[in-house]
Amino acid sequence: MSLVEKTAAQLQEMIHTKEMTIAELTQKAFDRIEALEPKVDAFLALNKERATQQAGEMDKVPFADRGPLFGLPIGVKDNIVTEGLETTASSRILEGFNPIYNATVVEKLKEAGMVTVGKLNMDEFAMGSSNENSYYKKTKNPWNLETVPGGSSGGSAAAVAAGEVPFTLGSDTGGSIRQPAAFCGVVGMKPTYGRVSRFGLIAYASSLDQIGPITRTVKDNALLLNAISGHDDKDSTSANVEVPDFTAALTGDITGLRIGVPKEYFGEGVGEAAKQAVLDALKVLEERGAICEEISLPHSKYALATYYLLASSEASSNLSRFDGIRYGYRTEKAGNLLEFYMNTRSEGFGDEVKRRIMLGTYALSSGYYDAYYKKAQKVRTLIKKDFDDAFEKYDVIIGPTTPTPAFKIGEIIDDPLTMYANDILTIPVNLAGVPAISVPCGFDNGLPLGLQIIGKYFDEETVYRVADVFEQATDFHKKTPQTWEGAAQ
């Protein structure tokens, strides 16, 4: 088995038995990245010099002082600020932006001893489902380089799928961790809203955004969530709740677990392959003692419209800070201050970002506020109630992560509504704020499919337990894409 297929525990064993140093592991990660980047294009900035230096120093730390993630390489989505390492959110308006502090999650990675190797491509400001909205590059899906990796955390999912790094961080506002994880055949967790601090996450839609881990296995995912969770004084929306050891939840026992299967998640637009893969997965879970029953989340079909109104409204407000004055891109063509603002923003933002800013501005403008924004907030209450009701009877809710596997690059980029429909099965989760994971559950024409397991508020433990049981019972997570062939190990 090559290095890139190893879990955190296996890598630690190699380090502890002196088969490999942290410096060597870091070097191997960069070799692998350099070998695969011409095909995959997952990374924006690389942190080679500092990472190499950090790794050398870490090798001197006594084994007794090291945790389970100590010395392991990680990539970070480019909307999470990293001190001294260019952070652009894949937007021209932040080209060359060099943060002067770290996001709380990045501080936590440091505390855990992880080595940040670089920043990962994404849809501009996390708006998109294909990574085609990046100003800088188009990340490719390692399973088929003509298809998209999904989005917006497409770089984060592709880097793990390609074996460039074993761990990445993404962010999920309407499916931006789970959808690319499904498309790339890896494990992606959107934690409960408030579980992980958003301090230093460049805001898109603040009432929905949440940072989470992307990994190859469920256990590694739980390890990384352990490291980044917890209340933060710098984020007043972070929840002051206890953080359990998520890996302790992986007991392998799901006897008597009640699974709700929403019929709406098998409706119009959801492909046969995705449906069948989930039905097969449910059988696997039933064989291990779970009880599956069909349920209804009756307001599911309203989630997409609700999401785009709320997320765009919040975005129009959040993105008003980008004015070219204190940081970021500045226009060269301006006779006065108004022109300066307008030209800076028009030249700095891409089309999808402009579309959402305008939609949000429209939805919040006088005369339309009640009809659009407030209406959407009320429907959000109904969608949340669907989940509250279901979770009175069921421990988890399971369905497909996406209606279809990855689509071709360029195929739907000019059709915003079709692009938005990619997220119909992930968006309700963000509106409710509950946690959900995507784990690999099959293939359709060689492209991965994802199983979505949704849990109760702050019950990531049960979500992980079910995901782990499924992973142990199947071998989808062991399959590797063809891009691996011939690349540095």
Next chain:
Amino acid sequence: MAKMTKEEVIEVAHLARLAITDEEAEHFADQLEAITNAMELLNELDTENVEPTTHVLQMVNVLREDKSIPGLDRELMLKNVKEHEGGQVKVPTILE
């Protein structure tokens, strides 16, 4: 079905401080009209007696003791400013 005109898009773009050409306004008008029409699906629902959700968790005001803490260093804060002079940010002329 609501109609989104080019003029409305130009007005919204101005509110959002986005410069926009006539051609772009027409293109965005078509797309935004399709999007807002899709949003009207929500009108099927009677939400007369439904409370709006602004936040999914119970939120309380977060207060801290009123004492000063050191801010960031000025030199550091000017690191990403394109033009500055004497510790101040330079901007284009505001009054003509």
